[in-house]
Amino acid sequence: MLIGLMRPVETTSVRVEGASLEEIQTLLESHRPAGFDLISSPVEMIKGAAVLKTEGTFARRDQVTEIQADDLDGLHALVPEGWQLLSVRSA
Template sequence: METQSFDVEGTDLADIQAQLAALRPDGFDLVSSPVKMVKGAAVLTAVGTFARRDQVTEIEADDIDALRAKVPEGWQLLSVRSTD
C-alpha cells in the first residue's frame, strides 16, 4: 500500500472535497480527510490522505497470528473470516 497526503484550505466542506478530488493521484482512493476550523477565521483546513492498493489477495491460515505473519510488508489486512 502506498499513501500520499495533501494539505488543503477552503471556505466549506464542499470546497475541501472539490480540492481533494482535484488532487487525487491516478489509482489512489481518499482514505482520510479530517477537517479542522481555523480559530478566528472563516476557513477550514484538511489533510487528505490517499492510498493505492495494487491488488487484493486472499490468504489462509490456522489462526489469526499465523494469518498476520503471512501478510507481506507494506500490505494491509482488510478483512478476516472464519471458515469453521
C-alpha cells in the same frame, strides 16, 4: 491449495484549505492520485477566519494480485514487504 489476494500498502497525504466543505472535497479529489482512495480528511476551523483546513490521506486501492500456496504459512511467505494479504479462500 489456498488462494490469497494481496495489495500494496501505500499512503500519501496532502494539505488543503477552503471556504466550505464542498470546496475541500473538490480540492482533495483534484489531488487524488490514480489508484488511491481518500481514507481520512478531518477538517479543522481556523479561529477568526472563514477558512477550513484539512490533511487528506489517500491509500492505494489498486494492484490487487492473486497468490497461491499449499497452506497459510506459505501464503504469508509470498507476501512481500510493503504489501498486505486481504483475503484467503480454498481452491
